Amino acid sequence: MRTRVKICGITREEDAQAAVRYGSDAIGLVFYPSSPRYVAAAPAARIAAALPPFVSSVGLFVDATPGEVEAILAQVHLDILQFHGSETAEECRRYGMPYMKAVRVRHDTNLLQYAAQYHDARALLLDAYLPGMAGGTGIVFDWGLIPEQFPLPIVLAGGLNPDNVADAIRQVHPYAVDVSGGVEQAKGIKDAAKVAAFMQGVQNAAL
Numbered sequence: 001m002r003t004r005v006k007i008c009g010i011t012r013e014e015d016a017q018a019a020v021r022y023g024s025d026a027i028g029l030v031f032y033p034s035s036p037r038y039v040a041a042a043p044a045a046r047i048a049a050a051l052p053p054f055v056s057s058v059g060l061f062v063d064a065t066p067g068e069v070e071a072i073l074a075q076v077h078l079d080i081l082q083f084h085g086s087e088t089a090e091e092c093r094r095y096g097m098p099y100m101k102a103v104r105v106r107h108d109t110n111l112l113q114y115a116a117q118y119h120d121a122r123a124l125l126l127d128a129y130l131p132g133m134a135g136g137t138g139i140v141f142d143w144g145l146i147p148e149q150f151p152l153p154i155v156l157a158g159g160l161n162p163d164n165v166a167d168a169i170r171q172v173h174p175y176a177v178d179v180s181g182g183v184e185q186a187k188g189i190k191d192a193a194k195v196a197a198f199m200q201g202v203q204n205a206a207l
């Protein structure tokens, strides 16, 4: 099965269209006001509405209140929610929508315990741990910390780029890879050539 791709931190329609053009399966919209990749509801709604069928819109939240999430859901078509903070499983479930839980991995992280806790998540997104940063770090974590047998689909994130994504796929065999900084020209602004190179890297993993 082909490794799926999510390009996260999309703030502009042209970047979403480039992601789609080069074969991304999903785009991520960051609704975390402290992020340099934050996108407000109105442009996010336009970006999501312009996606073709079978390309998913993922809404990313970091410890947002239910009211904040509901306000986005009322305005933006989202296919799946991504919780990137310290949300409990109960908090992730409350919207009745498919969700992914991000886990920031460090040497003492018990990933199997997270998988049990968030057993109804569609996937666990594994990202690098960096104190003081919720995500989008551009840092690669030690993929050797991921158990070979894992009960949930894995979305591998953290410092992926066109040069390392094939190795990442060959080593981890994730369901999907997630990239933000590795395909940017500036924070929140994607680089179409890097997007194309990243997608080529994903394909190269299968060669």
Ligand SMILES: O=C(O)c1ccccc1NCC(=O)[C@H](O)[C@H](O)COP(=O)(O)O
Pocket: 008, 009, 028, 030, 032, 035, 036, 037, 060, 062, 084, 125, 127, 134, 135, 136, 137, 138, 139, 157, 158, 159, 160, 178, 179, 180, 181, 182
């Ligand atoms: O992108 C951000 O600024 C961000 C801020 C807070 C939480 C999550 C954030 N981004 C998440 C992602 O873009 C991806 O899921 C992932 O972390 C990949 O980022 P990168 O290492 O830059 O490829």
